[in-house]
Amino acid sequence: MGTSTNAILAFGFDIGEELPDSLLPEDEDEFFDFEEWLCGRLGLEWSEGRDDDYWLKRRAAIEAFPVDLVAHCSGDYPMYFLAVRGTESTALRGTPQRVQLTPPSEAAIICMREFCAEHGIEWREPDWHIFSMWH
Numbered sequence: 001m002g003t004s005t006n007a008i009l010a011f012g013f014d015i016g017e018e019l020p021d022s023l024l025p026e027d028e029d030e031f032f033d034f035e036e037w038l039c040g041r042l043g044l045e046w047s048e049g050r051d052d053d054y055w056l057k058r059r060a061a062i063e064a065f066p067v068d069l070v071a072h073c074s075g076d077y078p079m080y081f082l083a084v085r086g087t088e089s090t091a092l093r094g095t096p097q098r099v100q101l102t103p104p105s106e107a108a109i110i111c112m113r114e115f116c117a118e119h120g121i122e123w124r125e126p127d128w129h130i131f132s133m134w135h
Contacts, residue, residue: 004135007091010070011104012083012112013124014131019080020119023069032078034069035062066111072131081131082121084108090133101128 025032039045042061044054068085071078084104091097109126116123 004093006093006133006135007097007130008070008072008081008133009087009089009091009099009128009130010068010081010083011087011128012068012070012081012126014129015080015082015121017073017077017079020121022119034071038062038065066108067115072133074134081129082112082116082126084112084126087128 019032023032023034023037025037039058039061044058044061063085066085068083068088070081070083070088072081073079085108087104089097089099112126113123115121
């Protein structure tokens with residue numbers, strides 16, 4: 001099995017490798033999964049016997065949330081980029097990706113600012129950034 005490096009483009013800002021306490025998993029050895037955290041926050045907890053309806057609700061809830069936390073750098077030692085949801089574009093190694101940059105709405109940026117305030121993340125003016133993920 002080889003190594004893959006992917007390019008990621010998103011609108012937001014880097015928050016480094018340290019997550020705020022409010023996002024940390026209870027088990028410090030557990031890998032942080034933003035979508036799982038978000039679903040727990042929204043009351044869509046994992047349960048036995050989930051059906052297709054659960055997955056539809058889950059996908060809709062994630063897509064409706066205006067903020068995304070994008071892992072980058074390395075799968076084993078991730079760093080995090082706070083992005084406006086829907087602005088992330090990934091080019092897989094060796095595959096050019098066409099990108100159309102559409103600035104996010106002011107409402108999306110306000111939601112991002114509120115998320116930062118709620119979780120103790122230092123606000124930085126968001127902009128377009130390109131970074132990588134090594135798998």
